[in-house]
Amino acid sequence: MTDHPNTAVFHRTMTAFSAGDMDALAEVFHPNVVWHVGGRNRLAGDYRGRDDTFALFGREFQLTGGTYRPELHDVLANDDHTVALLHVTASREGRRLDLDYALVLHIDDGRITEGWVVTTDPAAYDEFWS
Template identity: 35%
Template sequence: MAEHPHAMLVRKGYEAFTQGDMDTLRGLMAADATHHVPGTGMLSGDFKGQDAIIDMYRRLGEETGGTFRVELRQILVDDRGHAVSLHHMAGDRQGKHLETDGGLVFRIVGDKITDLDECVADLDAVNDFWA
């Protein structure tokens, strides 16, 4: 069975993120896309527009000295414009190590990602890591 187009879009996004290919990531998102990051840390909040989102991704790498990694585990789709990804993330920052599971809820219109809502398994650990 062929992979659903929304799952393919999400998978392509994870591959681009892992490779640091911000041009490809930019092309997968609507110009006014928003990425919602939970928590209270320095990279929490709503990042509106491709430039703000790409800059936040750049800062993830910069703040962790390039150690931040995500490993895609699963993608779920509903054929109504939603996809959910489950992943494992890890990184090191200022003597702290983060290792937890997370996910993204994607809203997809046409062939573009318009909204990303991030969820994490251990919000306290994420908040501490980015404090």
């Protein structure tokens, strides 16, 4: 069985994100991407456009002093959706983030056009980022 092409797009995304390679990341994010972060914390909201979305990613690293570390478990993809199952660890201000989450993505023509962050423990996620 061959992986769906959107699986490869996400693997490129993960590699670029982990390396902090913003040029490579820009290749896989549509300029008009919309990124949704749920919850009631300082990062929650809808981010419109690549610049706003990348600024969010930068804040995650800044607020955690570079300790934000996502680990990929699996990627599932078809023509409509790509779902990445991940685990993240991070620390900030004496708090520790250690939870599973999913990224639900729309990918069109090799570029992410929309994404949702879905956590397994929204209360812990909110507490960490608040």
